Amino acid sequence: MDASAQGSKPGCGLASSLARQFGRPAGLAGSMIGPFMAWRNRRLNRLAVKLLQARWADRVLEIGFGPGKCIRFLARAVGEGLVAGADWSEVMVAQAARRNRLYVRAGEVDLRLACVTALPFPDGRFTRALAVDSFQFWPDQARGLAEVRRVLGEKGRLLLVLRLRTGRRRFPRLPGFTEQDLPAVEEMVRRAGFGEVRVERRDIGAPVAGLIAAR
Numbered sequence: 311m312d313a314s315a316q317g318s319k320p321g322c323g324l325a326s327s328l329a330r331q332f333g334r335p336a337g338l339a340g341s342m343i344g345p346f347m348a349w350r351n352r353r354l355n356r357l358a359v360k361l362l363q364a365r366w367a368d369r370v371l372e373i374g375f376g377p378g379k380c381i382r383f384l385a386r387a388v389g390e391g392l393v394a395g396a397d398w399s400e401v402m403v404a405q406a407a408r409r410n411r412l413y414v415r416a417g418e419v420d421l422r423l424a425c426v427t428a429l430p431f432p433d434g435r436f437t438r439a440l441a442v443d444s445f446q447f448w449p450d451q452a453r454g455l456a457e458v459r460r461v462l463g464e465k466g467r468l469l470l471v472l473r474l475r476t477g478r479r480r481f482p483r484l485p486g487f488t489e490q491d492l493p494a495v496e497e498m499v500r501r502a503g504f505g506e507v508r509v510e511r512r513d514i515g516a517p518v519a520g521l522i523a524a525r
């Protein structure tokens with residue numbers, strides 16, 4: 311794996327344990343971070359839905375859905391389709407299931423506790439897959455991308471929404487990518503077998519990149 315595509319990872323100390331919670335919320339701190347994440351990423355999730363262009367009857371998979379805001383937007387967009395999700399945090403699965411309980415009960419949303427490197431879905435199940443502010447936390451990004459590609463059908467689309475870090479230093483410093491990391495991320499996506507890779511840049515009060523690719 312090209313290390314330059316990983317984004318910066320948290321170090322040690324108090325700030326970094328908070329940063330780790332963003333990567334896998336757990337316990338009481340994790341349950342408090344969920345609502346904050348839903349607020350902090352509200353614009354990011356709206357942008358993701360726009361860039362994904364999910365249509366009626368699409369079957370969409372979200373990796374790292376966190377508190378489940380985007381899942382709800384997507385469930386509205388795909389109507390009689392399906393929205394599924396995989397997140398490796400028990401706390402986030404519980405919060406997202408609560409937020410989307412009506413869709414879950416109706417069988418329109420299927421949320422699983424799973425890591426992106428071992429998705430509990432059959433080959434070719436989905437028409438679209440996305441990850442919002444999650445890719446930088448994946449333990450093995452190349453394996454994760456290969457696994458996402460496996461569950462996408464022919465002509466399936468991938469969207470990675472990445473926050474771009476600027477020079478401004480904030481506390482705590484969360485893991486993420488810079489503009490300079492993007493070519494390595496694009497290359498990694500290509501090496502996982504995706505084509506038609508392109509990057510859309512947006513400013514939502516902070517710079518964001520949407521990497522879009524075809525299976």
Ligand SMILES: C[S@@+](CC[C@H](N)C(=O)[O-])C[C@H]1O[C@@H](n2cnc3c(N)ncnc32)[C@H](O)[C@@H]1O
Pocket residue numbers: 332333334335347348351354355373374375376377378379396397398399402424425426427441442443444447448449
């Ligand atoms: C910063 S949060 C973003 C949550 C949500 N996408 C949002 O925009 O609000 C990152 C999420 O990705 C999940 N995550 C990170 N690595 C993962 C992995 N390898 N497999 C599944 N989920 C993962 C975390 O548990 C967390 O819920």
